[in-house]
Amino acid sequence: MMISKTLLEEVLGRAMSSGADFAELFAENTRSNSVFMIDGKVDSITDHTISGVGIRAFLGVRCVSASTIDLTREGLLRCASQVADVIADNPTALDIHLTERCFGDVHPIQIVPDTAKKSIKIDLLKAGYFAAKNYHEDITQVTARLLDTDHKILVANSDGLLTTDRQIRTRMAISAVASKNGENQSGFSGPGRRMGLELFDMIAPESIGTEAARSAIVNLNAGYCPAGKMTVAIENGFGGVIFHEACGHSLEATAVAKGMSQMAGKLGQKIANEKVTAIDDGTIPNAWGSFNIDDEGNPSRRKVLIENGILKSYMIDKLNGRRMEMEANGSSRRQSYEFDPTSRMSNTYIAAGNDKNEDIIASIEYGLYAKNMGGGSVNPINGAFNFAVSEGYMIRNGKICEPVRGASLIGTGSEILQNIDMVGTDMKTGQGMCGSSSGTIPTDVGQPLIRVKEITVGGR
């Protein structure tokens, strides 16, 4: 990203030249790699460089944006002029002086994946692939992907801020299909971190393949889940996806500022069971959804969203902050320079409580233990959700019994928040890619084992 400070100042001045009250430039250079295996062989390698600039200008709560891959002086000035031409019509000459700030880096990287030999990555991937393939004779197909990105960003704005960050992430994702008597069931495992290849010293690739295959085999031998209202225990890790989708998104200023959220206007009110404390924390070292600075250049923060059931804060970006008359809090994210940033989650989880796991299971006379969750959908306006349980077991008389497949959890965000009445002690996260108006970004979801006293289980 060889854009000089002088040129940045000139470009921001141009963006402000028609009378905007704020302008920002976001520059990016990202190396993105992925190796894909199927049928026991390396099938394809994606090796891509993303490079470009996005410019925004504000006038009150109006925002205009433009992006370009042309990083020459002429290209950048043309991009800034587009923005200036639309945002206002009040010629102004401004002298912008940028002062550089360094926020530091709390995410040490030992092996930068983009610089590692391809053969090392392929060996790691094969270890995971064949652990899945050889797990059981009923495993008929495996696909495996090793992804890594090296995302360098620069943010400069008309308030004089100039800052940079480098975000390196690594992930291995394995899917296994188990087949018997003409029936297929699948299993998935996909851990990732804001780390380099040293991730696989912490999480062995073999364990990733084994987990995907184990889950597929469990489902292959499971009967169908009965339907009805029941008490459900949702396991830690990716189980947190329900909180993320059904509650987290309605705490983003994107939804709150326009009154599109069930949580708008409820700060200080009790919106959840007192057992529930929920946090969004972009500062956790080496966590998948962490960053040193957000995509507006603000340091990332730890935000208590819900404390003992009381709504404490939202995730806020600069533009929506203006609409809500609240300050931005390090929550602005964008997939790339081509997207406008907005308020998004980072690592969002229900904090550990003090119920013991064994007490939670023992308290359920008849219900479902959702060991792992799959995908789902949420209606953002009323919070109605429907999520697939990717690995589930019946609970009878306080004991985990036989596996069941085809279960889904159906409810609304506000209802499930009230119904979480036991919260375990062992918080764990799971990795996801979250899609919204500012693109697809890495986020962690998480929770300890929780008990939902009543929820509709879809099955047959």
Next chain:
Amino acid sequence: MEKFDLLKQRIKDSSETRGITEYELYYSEDSSISAETYRDEISAFSSSVGGLLLYRCIVDGKIGYASTEALDEAEMDALVARAAVNAVCIEKDEKAIIFGGASPDAYQKVPQIEFAMPTAAIIKKEAMKCRDLMYAKDSMIADGTECGAFAGQSVVRLFNSNGLDLGISAGNCGEYLQAVLDNGEEKQYEYDYLYNQFGDNEAQLQELTDTILAGAHAKFGAGKVSTGKYNVIFDHKQMKAILSTFLPAFFAENAQKGLSLLKGKVGETIAADCITITDNPFYEKNPMQIPFDGEGVPTKKKNVVENGVLKTLLYNLTSAEKDGVETTGNASRSAASIGTRVYSFYINPGELTRDALFEKAGNGIYITEMKGFHAGADAITGDFSIESAGFMIENGKIGAPVKSFTVAGNFFALLKQITAIDNVLEMKAPGFTQIGAPDVLVPDMSIAGE
């Protein structure tokens, strides 16, 4: 084009220095600009200049890919080096192919329309013009009504070591209008696009606004339908959505992977007599025509289905090699692979007027809205079950609005069940790819209502 030629030279030099004799460079450049209104002002504006260089080369019989948006000469060396490393890592058994070339005559001439990107001021003015038309015409107009204007331009260049050096550029612009009406009890909406030249388009916009508003008004007070079997007319937008959903079944690469029920069906009847489906890179009403595919192979117009008989699947060089046939020139190009694509892909219109088609239906349901294809349709089996809305058909005429019912069926069965189609083919989304169909009549469709 000067910039591309500089980059091309660097790629050439770098490849040759490394002893790489077979390689290909695919370059695309896209610019776009758009504005959108909310209430009485411009609520969103964006403009983008994007571009992409995709390089691939053959090393030791394997093909490796690398790509970049950083279009500076210094990056070109690294691009070639990365693709070469990636090539030797590939293990799949598939013949590595870079197109050997064709005579210049093999590429059909396409109209080269000089397209100038409109300025931000023009885009703004155009969007506000639509907004004003919409608000002036109807007192029930409510928040959620949005009007927009947009323009886009694309350049594609393809160069390879076998002497190929191709290029195309094209652009289009238009308006988007969405009306939300509120009668105090419920809200209804309708939207449509118009593609044209900006400026002298008042009459067209007036007509479109009238159609949209009439469409939204007609939806008020929709009732329920009883569960049962009905004669159904899918309007052209819904038939287009159905055809788009099951399009991958026509790709040979999917048939080869066991992911298409059309596998082995070439020469067999797969649809009603009245169905002819054409893939046409030179559809005359499309300003974005393209004479070469993602591998540089000349494109051609062909009937995929002719009077109900499947004539061919769609091929790129690799899938054609596997089946021992000629490619149909339908290769798509992405960062790490060659896939399959279509151009203007449509069901040809028939003889009947729209009135005659309704006459033929007699009584039934006219389906004008279907939601949730991503969840309610299985692209492999062809099964679909989709939440829909539309109008009753009573004695050959459009009757009362109906909503909240599900239409279920199977795409491959539906193709055979069609008894008639009308004579209007409307394709309103010019891009290098567009899909279209007339209104079609299908008897005995399963409808789940009350």
